[in-house]
Amino acid sequence: MTVLEVERLSKSFPIKSGLLQRETGRVRAVQDVSFSIARGETLALVGESGCGKTTVARCILRALPPSSGAIRFSPQEGTTIDLAPLSRSALRPIRRHIQMIFQDPYASLNPRMMVGDIIAEPLLVAGVPLAKRQARVRELLELVGLPPAARTRFPHAFSGGQRQRIGIARALALDPTLVVADEPVSALDVSVQAQIINLLLDLQDRLGLSMLFVAHDLGVVRHVSDRVAVMYVGRIVEVAPTIALYARPRHPYTEALLAAVPKPDPMLRDAAAAPRGEVADPANPPPGCAFHPRCPHAVDRCRVELPELREVAPGNFSACHRAEELTLVGVA
Amino acid sequence: MVEAARRVLSVRDLVVDFVQDTGTIRALDGVSLDLHAGRVLGVVGESGCGKSLTARAVLRLVDRPGRIVSGKVLLDPGAPAQQELTALDPEGEAIRAVRGGRIGLIFQEPMSALSMHYTVGNQIIEAIRAHSGLGKSAARQRAIELLQEVGIPRPETRIDAYPFQLSGGLRQRVGIALALAADPEILIADEPTTALDVTTQAQILALLRRLQRTKGMALMLITHDMGVIAQMADDVAVMYLGKVVEFAPVQQLFAAPRHPYTRALLRSVPNIRAVPRERLATIGGAVPHPESRPTGCAFHPRCPEIIAGRCALEMPPPLPPDQEGASCFHVMPKMMVDA
């Protein structure tokens, strides 16, 4: 069963300049992005900075209004709501079903509130009575591996990893259907990062959460995700089950990304071939396929015709004209 | 192999304190390292381990309230022209000739080395002229060559660009060109690719490796990323809470790590080849704040192999520089046998 279905989502931001702040152009941050997430599934959204992955996440959370497209969300079986056109007040009752885990464990907790109050806030807003709130907070703290005494402390007393646990407890307070995690471990030290990844995996197993996992680290993504969607300059270029995508990428950009990751193995040196050139400017993307200036496999067609995302193998979607003929190299 | 290369820089028992109202924090606790011509020393560790501070202390860039308490930094150790950097005035002429002259520096965020108000060319030309007798037009020619060397397309036009007109990757290339302006023998790169995207990171790492090899420089590469270490380093120093806890050639380190911390760190790195949904090995707890450094071995509260009654009380002896091993009671006997 599908929890979330995003269809042709686009978001553009105006470029304003001059004294009167007149609009002189638009940055198409996200263009025609479509994907779906099944119940209990983790879809990772990966890409480099400026590719639009965070914008997609914020549109789904409706922290940003999408420019066009549909965001169909099913909080329970049988009900589906399109979040895209909803007003702020119409969104409020739905918010409890979609929660977010933030990247920065320092900025995402109000330094002036006690941890117990931070975790209880979604409950309070939802009208849960005090006694139930307190019991739930204790339960949540245990769930994320923090002692009950944490309730009466302030965020500044906690390390980055512990703060991230607090943020996760808050996100889980109302038993959400979908959790959007925006780079939840990228600000943490390696040893702490592993703890949080394991926690997320455990929680998902126990609670059957659906998750949209926004990340840039392909190692982390491999650990946590069932499927991966790769974005480049505002568009999805490939969607595939995790193992398939890593083993046999169907888009040259995915291949380049995998090749560029420094492998923690000194025996595999110099194998990493960096793609040439720079990430295209989303305000002024190249015509045709946005990756063609950097693509070693580009042909004339790629320079003029925009490739559509299409199914090239069962469950494997690619937006490359040559997806079928190329044999791209992944990692074992 | 380690013995063959010429030592160009030695750090000996370096101790740096931060004096604060709440007490003195020992940020570096007896760090010893050697840099060799033509070799890459990787320095790896988590936040607060002192890896960046070591680099700043070498260049005498420790700002107040930080203070080098003891220890030595020697340039060209053993040579007749040996220079003790720790004895120099941190603002003096002599250290400035070393900084950006004999030792080039590459930062995590290249904007911290570049000024917004001058063109890229201006800044590189200035650096070239400060450390050589070149005239203006010769220096400009040299700057264009440098930009070419670091892989900047159309260097003749880019030389007149301002840093903010360049992308992050190009800026880091300019940062590298600036570090190379005076033809240094030693390059210190402090997390040079942490702020960059993965494809740009691969480009910059390839560039650094090429430059280091062709010029035979000694490179001190500071990073938190075990992948970068594996790809780049010849030797690796693993740091934890202001100490070098393990030193080994890179293949040795990855094949048979000695220190429990190194072992745990390597196991906790998310692997691009992992089985999906596989749990990672973790290290319990978090890196303690240097303010509340544990007694004995600083890693003991998180160590899975703690020896009761010893690790919490006694400090394992520090690692002698340039010697493979780990500062751990489990490893010490083996080292004695080696010796």
Add this chain to the structure above:
Amino acid sequence: MSIATSSEERFAQASQLQLTWWRFCRHRLAVISLAVVAFFYLVVIFADFLAIADPHAVDARRSFIPPQGFALFDSGAWSPHVSGLKGVRDPRTFKLTYTPDPARKLPVKFFVRGYSYNLFGVIPTDRHLFGIEGGQPVDGVFLLGTDQLGRDLFSRLIVATRISLSIGLAGVTLSLMLGILLGGISGLYGGAIDTLIQRLIEVVRSIPTIPLWMGLAAALPNTWSVTQVYFAITLIISLVSWTELARVVRGRFLALREEDFVIAAELAGASQMRIILRHMLPSFASHVIAAVSLALPVMIVSETSLSFLGLGLRPPAISWGILLQDAQNVQVLAGAPWLLCAAVPVIIVILAFNFLGDGLRDAADPYG
């Protein structure tokens, strides 16, 4: 997983307010300044009680009496007293000068009866901290001397403190209300209304203040009472200074709106009101307090300079500016330099407020 140990317990459970206070306490100069400011406001509250003589009482015979010493012991025994005064007329200039007459010792008593006033504005009393009882008209405790009209300068200075400091407080309160309201609207709603308010602020800030004040002050009718003029001046001063506070508030609002924890509250479904009251206001309260403590001295100096130039309060009101107005004349000043002493509290208070504001600003930044 272990969290804070018992020694860190105090730190872990400390609220942001406590942390700010601890940080503030490390700023020694600011703590001293806080004490100084507190002292001055105590003087404001107990002004009439501390004053020795009626600050409005005119007596030509006491004209230009120089500051007078104050002895605590009399031949080794505790007996605070002042010497009586002896008027001597200069045979050439016929100017009457006063010299202490050691023969006449006037005992200084505590809690003496003097002129009547209302303590805290409500309790009628005539008790004063100290003074002398009885004696000739020229006798009195003139710690800072008297002015041309024979009014005790010390008492006048204390009463002036009340007006000068309270006008600053009233002005800041007014501009704070304006600033929070307009800055808050600007930062919260953004868009056209924000642009409008920002342009308004720019226009107000571009008007040169002295001519504006002169114009407005000149427009005040002569017939207005002291209280009316007082409030009018307060209004005039705060008309300009709200802009700075509005900018601080707007800036904080804009910054906080993008903060992750505010977005988190919004995603939790919290109402706009709750987000503002629970998350945003507490986060910038400390910044506003710091801005206020830096705006206060500006207010005080404004009032002082306006009154000094004769554009602000007018006698019989007493403020530091008015006292300094008496010291404008060089000839008077040559004969009675003690009239300048009104400048001392101005300098002390302004410095204290500035140090206090700096300390508060540093302490308010949670991660600074």
